[in-house]
Amino acid sequence: MAYGLLTQTTRAGGFSTDVDESLKEDLVDIITDVSPDENPLSTMLAKRTASQPFHQWQEDYVDRPTSVAGSIEGAAATYEDLEAPLRRGNWTMITTQTFRVSGTESASDHAGMGDPYTYQAVKALKKFKNKQEYALINGAMASGSSGVARQMAGLKSVVTSHFTARNSGSSLSETEFNKAVKAVWTDVGVSDVFDLVLVPFGLKQKISTFTAGSTKYVDAKDKRLTKPVMVYESDGGVHRIMAHKDVSGAATTPGPRMLAIKEDKYKIAYLRNPKQTELALDGDRRNGMIVGEYALEFLAERTSWNSCGYHVDG
Numbered sequence: 682m683a684y685g686l687l688t689q690t691t692r693a694g695g696f697s698t699d700v701d702e703s704l705k706e707d708l709v710d711i712i713t714d715v716s717p718d719e720n721p722l723s724t725m726l727a728k729r730t731a732s733q734p735f736h737q738w739q740e741d742y743v744d745r746p747t748s749v750a751g752s753i754e755g756a757a758a759t760y761e762d763l764e765a766p767l768r769r770g771n772w773t774m775i776t777t778q779t780f781r782v783s784g785t786e787s788a789s790d791h792a793g794m795g796d797p798y799t800y801q802a803v804k805a806l807k808k809f810k811n812k813q814e815y816a817l818i819n820g821a822m823a824s825g826s827s828g829v830a831r832q833m834a835g836l837k838s839v840v841t842s843h844f845t846a847r848n849s850g851s852s853l854s855e856t857e858f859n860k861a862v863k864a865v866w867t868d869v870g871v872s873d874v875f876d877l878v879l880v881p882f883g884l885k886q887k888i889s890t891f892t893a894g895s896t897k898y899v900d901a902k903d904k905r906l907t908k909p910v911m912v913y914e915s916d917g918g919v920h921r922i923m924a925h926k927d928v929s930g931a932a933t934t935p936g937p938r939m940l941a942i943k944e945d946k947y948k949i950a951y952l953r954n955p956k957q958t959e960l961a962l963d964g965d966r967r968n969g970m971i972v973g974e975y976a977l978e979f980l981a982e983r984t985s986w987n988s989c990g991y992h993v994d995g
Contacts, residue, residue, distance in 0.1 A: 719925070719926060720811065720813070720814035721814075721877075721879075721923055721925070722814055722817045722818070722836075722947075723810050723813050723814045723817065723949070725877075725944065726817075726944070726947055726948055726949050727948045727949075728948065728949050728950075728951060729948045729949065729950040729951070729978060730950065730951060730952075731773055731950040731952040731974075731975070731976055732952070733773075733952070734772060734773045734831060734952065734974075735770055735771075735772055735824075736770060736771055736772075736773055736950045736952070736976040736978065737768055737769065737770040738768075738769055738770070738978060738980065739766040739767065739768055739769070740766060740767045740768075740769050740980060741766040742764075742767075742981075742983070769979065771822065771833050771834050771839075771950075771976040771977055771978065771979070772822055772824055772825070772832065772833050772834075772976060773831065773833065773952045773974045773975055773976040774816060774820065774830075774831055774832055774833040774974065774976065775831065775973075775974045776809060776813055776816070776972070776973055776975075777809075777971065777972045778806070778808045778809040778812065778970065778971040779960075779968070779969065779970045779971075780801040780802065780804070780805040780968075780969050780970070780971075781801075781967060781968045781969065782798045782801055782966060782967050783965060783966045784965040784966060784967075785965075787967060798967050798969065801969070802957055802969055802971075805957075805969065805971050806955070806957070806971055808971075809955060809971040809973065813973070813975070814927055815927045816832075816833060817835050817836065817949070817977055818836050818837060818879070818925070818927040818928060818940070819835050819837055819927060820832055820833045820834055820835030820837075820838065820977070821834060821835070821838050822834035822838060833975070833976045833977055834977065835977060836879075836940050836942065836947075836977070836979075837938070837940065837987065839977070839979045839982050840940065840942070840979075840982050840985040840986070840987035841982065841987070842868065842982055842983040842985075843861070843864055843865055843868070843985060843986045843987065844987045844988065845987075845988040846935060846988070846990050847936070847988060847989065847990030851990055851991050851992060852887075852991065852992050853880075853887050853888070853939065853991045853992075855891040855892070858888065858891070858913070858915070859916070859917075861939075861986045861988065862874060862915045862916070862917035862918075862920075863917065864986070865917070865941075865983075865985070865986055866917045868983050869981070869983055871917055871918060873943055873946070873981065873984045874917040874918045874943070874984065875920065875941035875942050875943050875984060875985050875986055876918060876919060876920055876921060876942075876943055876944055877920070877921050877923065877942050877943075877944045878913075878920050878921065878922045878939065878940070878941040879923055879925040879928050879939075879940045879941070879942075880922065880923075880924060880925065880928060880937075880938075880939050880940075881924065881925070881928050881929065881930025881937050881938070882924045882930060883930055883937060884930070884937055884939060884991060885911065885922055885923070885924040888911070888913065888922050889911060891913065911923075920941070925940075928940055929989070934990075935989040936989050936991055937989065937990075937991040938987070938988065938989040938991075939986065939987075939988050939989075939991070940985070940986070940987055941985055941986040941987075942985040943981065943984035943985060946979065946980045946981040946982075946984050946985075947977065947978065947980065948977075948978040948980070949975050949976075949977065950975060950976045950977075950978045951973065951974065951975045952974040952975065952976070953972070953973055953974040953975075955971055955972070955973035956973065957969060957970070958970050958971075
């Protein structure tokens, strides 16, 4: 064979192509990561410190009268019973993400990742954050026991004052959305109506078709958010609409869900901040773990809205 002619051969990875065996492999020193990393609650909610596994706080509420009777002139004072603040609580949840790298992997030269252990540690932290975000939405409270993990309650469980299960196939219309705003406004007042609405992608598409002239797109000023956020302005305030991968969009029961919260009424209380730890050597490999312990703090769930059962495409 004359120099420079190409021969058919099979290269690593199963790719069959014509190559000159004297050429060096053309492998770009970049790894493209397209995994989902959209965790607005983990990123945006304020952080607090928990002091024990059952994290508690107090909530107070003053309702408005439905009627008022006058007082008789010269009458003696009478006293009404006042309600004490309610004690609320949530269990802290331990979340872990382990990773390991063999001695051979650590010694080998890799394209696009540098030190394999550091690369896997960063990847493990992303997985930890994804797990945390899912729990903040979907967690169901459990106190745990010997051999059984504690679980914290997530938004889907704690928002109960304004919860509605729609008939299967209901449409999320603009009228329906504004009914939700009105219901919360009636309960808490305009300053505390939900301002962050989390929906599956199909329901966000539906909201984007609202025709009242108050739907618009703005660039988020918050440096924690880098993508445009859709904003809907109702008579009850301004509401940011975000598609969320962990809010159910499945057509099966209970169906697509809308979770709407007042952002400043929810916080993440950490008993242990997420920390990377290298575990004991147990062979020809390095072992690592990300571990954190936290609870969702819901200061006033009546400011929120929770509904499900919408039609899958909005």
